[in-house]
Amino acid sequence: xxxxxxxxxxxxxxxxxYDVVVVGAGPAxxxxxxxxxxxxxRVAIVERELVGGECSYWGCIPSKAMLRPGDVLxxxxxxxxxxxxxxxxxxxxxxxxxxxxxxxxxxxxxxVPWLSSRGxxxxxxxxxxxxxxxxxxxxxxxxxxxxxxxxxxLATGSRAVLPPVPGLAEVxxxxxxxxxxxxxxxxxxxxxxGGAVGLEMAQAxxxxxxxxxxxIEAAGSLLPREEPFAGxxxxxxxxxxxxxxxxxxxxxxxxRDGSDGPVRLTTSGGRVFEGDEVLVAAxxxxxxxxxxxxxxxxxxxxxxxVDDTFRAVGVDGGWLYAVGDCNGRxxxxxxxxxxxxxxxxxxxxxxxxxxxxxxxxxxxxxxxxVAAVGLTxxxxxxxxxxxxxxxxxxxxxxxxAVLGSGLGGTSVLVVDDAADVVVGATFTGSGVQELxxxxxxxxxxRVRLDDLCHAVPAxxxxxxxxxxxxxxxxx
Numbered sequence: 001x002x003x004x005x006x007x008x009x010x011x012x013x014x015x016x017x018y019d020v021v022v023v024g025a026g027p028a029x030x031x032x033x034x035x036x037x038x039x040x041x042r043v044a045i046v047e048r049e050l051v052g053g054e055c056s057y058w059g060c061i062p063s064k065a066m067l068r069p070g071d072v073l074x075x076x077x078x079x080x081x082x083x084x085x086x087x088x089x090x091x092x093x094x095x096x097x098x099x100x101x102x103x104x105x106x107x108x109x110x111x112v113p114w115l116s117s118r119g120x121x122x123x124x125x126x127x128x129x130x131x132x133x134x135x136x137x138x139x140x141x142x143x144x145x146x147x148x149x150x151x152x153x154l155a156t157g158s159r160a161v162l163p164p165v166p167g168l169a170e171v172x173x174x175x176x177x178x179x180x181x182x183x184x185x186x187x188x189x190x191x192x193x194g195g196a197v198g199l200e201m202a203q204a205x206x207x208x209x210x211x212x213x214x215x216i217e218a219a220g221s222l223l224p225r226e227e228p229f230a231g232x233x234x235x236x237x238x239x240x241x242x243x244x245x246x247x248x249x250x251x252x253x254x255x256r257d258g259s260d261g262p263v264r265l266t267t268s269g270g271r272v273f274e275g276d277e278v279l280v281a282a283x284x285x286x287x288x289x290x291x292x293x294x295x296x297x298x299x300x301x302x303x304x305x306v307d308d309t310f311r312a313v314g315v316d317g318g319w320l321y322a323v324g325d326c327n328g329r330x331x332x333x334x335x336x337x338x339x340x341x342x343x344x345x346x347x348x349x350x351x352x353x354x355x356x357x358x359x360x361x362x363x364x365x366x367x368x369x370v371a372a373v374g375l376t377x378x379x380x381x382x383x384x385x386x387x388x389x390x391x392x393x394x395x396x397x398x399x400x401a402v403l404g405s406g407l408g409g410t411s412v413l414v415v416d417d418a419a420d421v422v423v424g425a426t427f428t429g430s431g432v433q434e435l436x437x438x439x440x441x442x443x444x445x446r447v448r449l450d451d452l453c454h455a456v457p458a459x460x461x462x463x464x465x466x467x468x469x470x471x472x473x474x475x
Contacts (some may be wrong), residue, residue: 026053303328
């Protein structure tokens, strides 16, 4: 049985004292709080919305629930003998009901007991730093001042960014929260942004019944931070399903007819796109603008710069930490949870430091999926590394053939020639998310290729692509 925090909260001069105060009860904040409490520290966690955070209610969980039915039907349609049984349309209303079940229908009642079971005090309200080690919480008509005897941890996440396009704010655009909580599929959807959120929701809503979906991306390709072939393959797949994709296209103005009329987006080239709703998925910014960080010498609205233990740089005494999106390092739930483990270990006195800055796994859950970790070829060469790129068709192994016809996709390893280790990997295709962790282990462990070739993939699985990639290296 895990230990719970020891002792009781001390109240001194009207202030409540804890060992650790965590601001933000999303995945990263929960990990910090839980690990510190299990080490015997007195912990409070502050949340102004829902325990579980963005990922649980407006991000990872609802978006994947909305994607899953379309993925299942597409997978069945690729299998001879099963394809003929795929008839009718996705029941969007049933999908939304299932999504709501997974997200607690906007209630965190199912998540709060986890905190209570570990002796963590939950304080609901808006938190603001008020000088060294002090956090003032305002909510429910009262003000509470918390003092951390050991550490304050910021785990406040990020917020969607609205580009400064004339008229865009006035057309009532959707962000990730709006699109993952909708109850009716729009007939025509415009999507601004060709990153993970925009592409996933474009495909999800097209498969859920939207008649017309258009993706508009300012960069020259979709998923511009990944290997070029990844964005190209996702674009081809979307277009084959009837999604219109416009890259190298910059929006210059937006307007809506009346209160609920169509939205029109005008581009720098004079092209006009029209839809019933517009989803803006053009990036996120650290949620630090209303935290009182200026009281400890930091700049509101900016990412909190941290060292490799996730202590805030430039704050005297080393008592302030920032984990997850608010430090700007990698805006991914699993990375925030990893950072939380490093920070909590440091707080309780165990030696720890970040060793995963260059080993960040990331997945775009479109069909085909894009699963990548570490450096792209371009990033590796920009660092001055001499690299060899190994490439094989994901769908060209026997394990893929038995899953259905036309799976396609590409698997790539970027190998540091001097060290003979993998520094980057990208897999595209159906269900390639399950290939990613092997690559993550190989990169994090700096496993040499001549050792990797003794890791025998089972037959017939898609993982056999590892064998083919290593054969391409002459092993």
